Amino acid sequence: MPTRILPAVGDADAVRSLTTLLSQLPDAEPVPPVADSTQLVDTLARLAAESIEELPEIVVVHERIGPVPALELIREVALRFPAVGVILVTSDASPGLFSAAMDSGARGLVALPLGYEELVNRVQAVAQWSVGVRRHLGHGGDVFSGVGGRVVTVSGAKGGVGATLAAIQIALAAQASGHSTALVDMDLQSGDVASYLDVQFRRSVVDLAGIADISPRVLADAVFRHDTGVALLLAPGEGERGEEVTDRATRQIVSALRSRYEVVVLDCGAQMSGAGAAAVEMADTALLLTTPDVVAVRAAKRTVRMWDRLQVRKAEETTVVVNRHTRGTEIQPPLIQRITGTAVAGTAIPAHFKELQSAVDAGRIHELDHRSVVKQALWALAAELGLVKVTEAAQKGGRFRGDRGAVSLRRRRETGGGG
Known part of the structure; x- marks a missing residue:
């Protein structure tokens, strides 16, 4: 042969x-x-x-x-x-x-x-x-075939648009549907994943930055296994140490995670760094969160153009997710799609901070009520990305309804884009 x-x-x-x-x-x-x-x-x-x-x-x-x-x-x-x-x-x-x-x-x-x-x-x-x-x-039975896990990055067009909450809920949805899932806090200077999940753990992504060969045992020592089953790789407690995570180290870390987990979700924050750029470049799916306001949409457009100039990712390979969507806002997803030149997720996340506040303040965002329309929409987004079956998500994350929760792009188009 x-x-x-x-x-x-x-x-x-x-x-x-x-x-x-x-x-x-x-x-x-x-x-x-x-x-x-x-x-x-x-x-x-x-x-x-x-x-x-x-x-x-x-x-x-x-x-x-x-x-x-x-x-x-x-x-x-x-x-x-x-x-x-x-x-x-x-x-x-x-x-x-x-x-x-x-x-x-x-x-x-x-x-x-x-x-x-x-x-x-x-x-x-x-x-x-x-x-x-x-x-x-x-003849080895259940041996890893080499295709590798799915890598999803979640970035914010600017600070405060909800990227961390989205990354956490997407990871929770993937884990709940039976996928082994890792969530990485790549917002290296000011990551809040640990705070959202009320986690204290001394190891972080920095502990892997100087290791040339990240073995499964070394990786297992660096991650924190959350009660939900999601493996957490956290940002350093001292933000200045984030500089130790270079683009080369990021590639090694993501490759190691990809070989051990079926889904790897990275919260890349809103500040572009070499590490974040490397993660976005390696991602199978790159999400960019924005809110439907002029300042955030302009920031999204700048980010998309910068990624293109730096050859990190092309606009058409980026998916914008609209957070805090309301029917009454003048800026609707189809307009954001035209402005940024990207794809726009068919699921928009509704504005409903009141139902989130107590869970966020308590650091128990993973215990968000299944009836939460925000959680329903984020789990619907995970299903749209192929990270969870819709039937499973509906059982565990709540039903997906366009009137109170997720807003489908198809429905907006059918009704003339009015949201």
Whole structure:
């Protein structure tokens, strides 16, 4: 059976030389190359969703791949797709880089300029390893298949629009429906997840920032298991320590969480940092909360444009959620959609702070009454995102009714956008 090899190379000349050499290897079947890290992960995820057998046995990562650095990309591939062997192609064949590549999960390293003998020996060895792993996975019962958990980021267009409350309720809805769920407070300077849930825990996301290899045991030591079952990774108690969480550390932390939990929800706050930008870039779904007022909608538009300029996320890949919606406001979701150029969630969250105040003040937001129209709407939003089945959410979070709770975008359109 031929060995399928997927080259991940960003440079056109390097693609040609690598694919030419790979095509000469015995029993090798090079597949169409991918040009960047995002395309590689998306391709592997799509194939893994079909079957583990659809994945290539080997991925060859060139040192000049981007935008994610090669070693970080190798770490993510190794965590999410453990049946795929990764070979790093690099001009630096020093013992230090070799050790770093192995620590990241690579199964081999080939030096530039490429040589036939070195490449064929390494490909054959990694192919044998991959076949052995797949044989184990095929008879290993409930073994993680490598597709990885769903990552959802929740950001605020500005402070005070309700991003933290939304992130918590989305995580609670996912956990209640049977998904193993982690909630991460990435509002590193002023995160309030612990306060909303009345939690005191000395460990935080900072404790993972300096760790090169986040093992399951290390991750378990850093998270707090809440009474609801949600795993919490909290912001540091000393806000200044948030600077220790770099964009690189964030990628490692999110990848580790993604490999252990089915749903990972990150509260990114309203202040853009390198860590927050990395989280939004990695997210499968990026939510941006706004309220239906001029100041907040302008802030949402600025945020969307900034993400686009920084190549964090395109506007059409962002979903705006309208919080504190009322039928009487002049600014309705369709208008917000036109202003921001984003998608707008079909579920709007109604304005009803009075029913929240006692739960927020007590730090018991997880005990919010099931009859709460705000909770009903947020759980309906979780269902809209595919994180919970509507029937399950209706049983545990309350019924979803457009007259008092969630407001569907379809209904607004049918009635002329009047909300």
